[in-house]
Amino acid sequence: MAGKRGRGDAAEDVEAVLDGLYTTPPSGFVARREELAVAARTAGRAEDARRIHGARRPTLAAWAANLLLRSQPEESHRFLELGQALRRAHRDLDPAGVRELSAQRRMLVAALTRQTADLALDAGQRLSAAVLTEVTATLQAVLADPAAADRWAGGRLDSALVPPSGFPPGLPSGPARESAVRSGPAHPPRTDELARVRRERLTRAREAADAAARRLDDRRVEHTDAEAAVQRARDHHGRARQEVEDTEEALRRAREALRTAAGEEQRAQERYRTTADALARAEREARRAAREAERLEPSPEDDRE
Template sequence: MEAVLDELYTTPPADFVARRETLAAAAKTAGGLDNARRIRAARRPTLAAWAANLLLRTQPEESRHFLELGRALREAYQALDADVLKDLSAQRRRVVSALSRQAAQLASEAGHGLSQPVQQDLEATLRAVLADPDAADQWAGGRLVNALTPPSEFHPGSAPAAEKPGTCNRPAPPSPSASRRRASNDELAERRRARQEQLARAREAAEAAEQRLRDERARQADVDAELQRARERTEQARRRMSAIEEQLRQAREECRQAEHEQQEAEAHSRSAAEVVAQAERAAHETTQQLRRMTRGAT
């Protein structure tokens, strides 16, 4: 049943209702009335939501890495300084843009190009997946009905909120004793180390995602080049076929002309044969008459 619903939500929206009815009828025939009702309850996705579902189902490895990148970014985002945030934001925009183009390509190959507003909704959905754990969970289910809206800022999810570097969220110790100061400094140092580790993981995840997208784009370029070569070969074959068809048309015309000339020649031949036959009969009669006249004279 889950596989049936997964397949339904990768069906283009224009075909969704018809496909839903077909699957529901099949489930009912098989005796699964509950399954049939569940299928009929499925809502048709928007074009942007369908493209996001299609990306998740057809590119599972890329989608898994994208979800991992979102988790790493959410964990590290609140603990970073302005320069690092700017760098990660730029990486995030590049990853979202590249992945949304890949989804648009998949949609186009499925026969449904995405308009600019739909493309924007798709990018907003992917930004939401990176920033919001709830949105990430919805997309990971592969059955989005509507595009997702990204939050105004990253949500840390279950990760502990980190304080800005150089500060401590806990109240100051009641006593300025050296042991308490050392404990506080050790705790702060540990938190800083944890933030650095989160930052390193986020950077590694972002770099890995960009590298995978570069590899995918390179593979896509190879596929596009092969497609272009195939199109050129098809066009050449069509031109050759057109030339052959023209030669065939000319040959047929020449054949019809030759048949017409043959018919005329045959008619002329028959007429000539008739004339020859008449001449032969006249000559025969003349010869017979001459013989009779010769016998009478003797």
């Protein structure tokens, strides 16, 4: 029915929101995440708000890799297909195919790394040499590891990927690779076990670092909210203080006006008494003058004489 949205529409919406969020530069990620979570919560989509709020802020290298995937979908798709072909050639022990695809791999990884740097610069982020090294490692991991390829294809990396120590594990390089091609897979040496342990430790360390980074983001958000609350309280206090000062000034002016009005009233009363006395004197003089004029008025007998 038109005008109504189903669960499928809402799910598509939150997926699109998350896709867009992971192309937001890390410096603005947390603020944008909270803005989107609040919008979803306000719209009554509590589960979407929870998912958005749980999104992990990407490192600069992970963000750049996400940006490459979203900005260059065709090249990214061809890159994923190259990884599938390269892994298949290694698995099938095809030396000619491995050599041909490896040459493509080196050129394409270098080209995509440069393209990633340009895309990031267009977005206002200059990538350092260290970050570009992580981008290159991420692209190499995508080629070597199908799980890494799936993660990158999702477009929501939060940390750089690390290629496995061997491409693929169990297939050595150089003269040892030719021996493996002739005689089949060999038992992995002890160093592979040590490398696996190191990778596991690195994975746990990165997970701990990511968890600490998430806690740091949360504390930063809480600190930002508290800072905003302090500023609002300061503004409120400033407005209240200004109102008090304005009221006190108005009261001072009102008291001054009251004193002025009282003086004017006193002067008016004095004038009233003065004019009342003058009026009384004028009335008495007018009566005396009228009596004097009446007394001096000639009588009819005086006219006959």
